[in-house]
Amino acid sequence: MTESTMTAAESKPTANKQQGIQSIEIGGAILRALITIGRPAMLKDISHISGMPAAKAHRYLVSFQRMGLVSQDTLSARYHLGPFALSLGLSALASLDPIRLASPILDELCDEIGMGVGLAVWGSSGATIVRYVDTGDAISVHLRVGRVLSLHDSATGRCFSAFYNPSVIQPALTAELGQVAGKDKAHRLELERDQESIVKATRAEGIAHASGSHTPGINGLSAPVFDHTGQMVAAITAVGTAGQFKASSNSPEAARVKAASAKLSELLGYAPS
Numbered sequence: 722m723t724e725s726t727m728t729a730a731e732s733k734p735t736a737n738k739q740q741g742i743q744s745i746e747i748g749g750a751i752l753r754a755l756i757t758i759g760r761p762a763m764l765k766d767i768s769h770i771s772g773m774p775a776a777k778a779h780r781y782l783v784s785f786q787r788m789g790l791v792s793q794d795t796l797s798a799r800y801h802l803g804p805f806a807l808s809l810g811l812s813a814l815a816s817l818d819p820i821r822l823a824s825p826i827l828d829e830l831c832d833e834i835g836m837g838v839g840l841a842v843w844g845s846s847g848a849t850i851v852r853y854v855d856t857g858d859a860i861s862v863h864l865r866v867g868r869v870l871s872l873h874d875s876a877t878g879r880c881f882s883a884f885y886n887p888s889v890i891q892p893a894l895t896a897e898l899g900q901v902a903g904k905d906k907a908h909r910l911e912l913e914r915d916q917e918s919i920v921k922a923t924r925a926e927g928i929a930h931a932s933g934s935h936t937p938g939i940n941g942l943s944a945p946v947f948d949h950t951g952q953m954v955a956a957i958t959a960v961g962t963a964g965q966f967k968a969s970s971n972s973p974e975a976a977r978v979k980a981a982s983a984k985l986s987e988l989l990g991y992a993p994s
Contacts, residue, residue: 747773748781752790752806761799819946819955820852822988827854827957830981834974836961838981839864841877841943842954847893848872848881850958864960872897873916876941876968877958879929883920884945884953926970928979932963940968942975944982949990957982 754770755762764782768775782800785791789805823840830838831854839853847869872878872894882890894916902909923929928944943958959966959978966974986993 748785751778751781751785752802755791755800755802761794761797761801763799767800819948819985819989823852823946823955823957823985826981826985827852830854830957830959830977831856833977834959834966836959836965836974837864838957838959838978839877840946841870841881841956841958843881843885843889844869848875848877848956850877864958873901873912873919874931876929876931876943876960877956879919879923879931880943880945880956880958881953882916883923883929884947886952922970928970928975930968930970930975932968938963940966942966942968942972942978944975944979945986946982946989947986947991949992951991954989955985957985 750771750773751767754767757770758766762770764775764779767773767782768778771778773781782791782793786793786803789803791800791806792803793800819842820840827838827840835856837853837855839850841848841850843849844851850864850866850868850870853864853866870877872882872890882894898909898912898916902912919929928942930943931941939960940963941958941960943956945953946955946957948954957978959974966972969975
């Protein structure tokens, strides 16, 4: 098959699909291979990972070099992502908005579990609700946008306590527990021990839960959202009456909340190790 024939065949649209340029899509396998390898790679390794013959892979690499998407070390002959690829990545990261990206995910989660769901971020006053989707039912639980949730007895706060930056969390938690316990040192020590146990369990289970501890009769589930650096940037929280669902890490609702947070994390560039 000649190059001109191949180009015509590659650009031919398939049924029910928008027309595109297949050669560009094929070349994307080269870039994905470099990302997967994660370090400067030889042609044979790129060929193997991308599933492309070495001669064909080399032609794509030459074109990508001209574009700045790929660079080659002159001494080792290994290939790595180039300056244009870095610029694209930085531009994409700069445009990421967790609140905007979370909106359709929260809508979908609300429909799936039939409970109110919200997105919380760490603000100047603590774990703060910045987006909330209500079921619209007469008995639905509502979290007001702007509400700050406590660290020790709410699902959202417990999630931040377990996964957010400790240098930020610890002073806030110390102040909160001191306010709750007052001058009762024994009660303060009890709260600290309980919090340590809760944080340990939350990290192991990947989700925080609260059964009426923050608001009587109201249960909550909250899972962390991570960005491309692996840092927690938000939490997805589901709330409902005790009769609606069980606040347990093993519940179907917990699995859906964790799936939603994982989906948002992926959109923010998070790649779990």
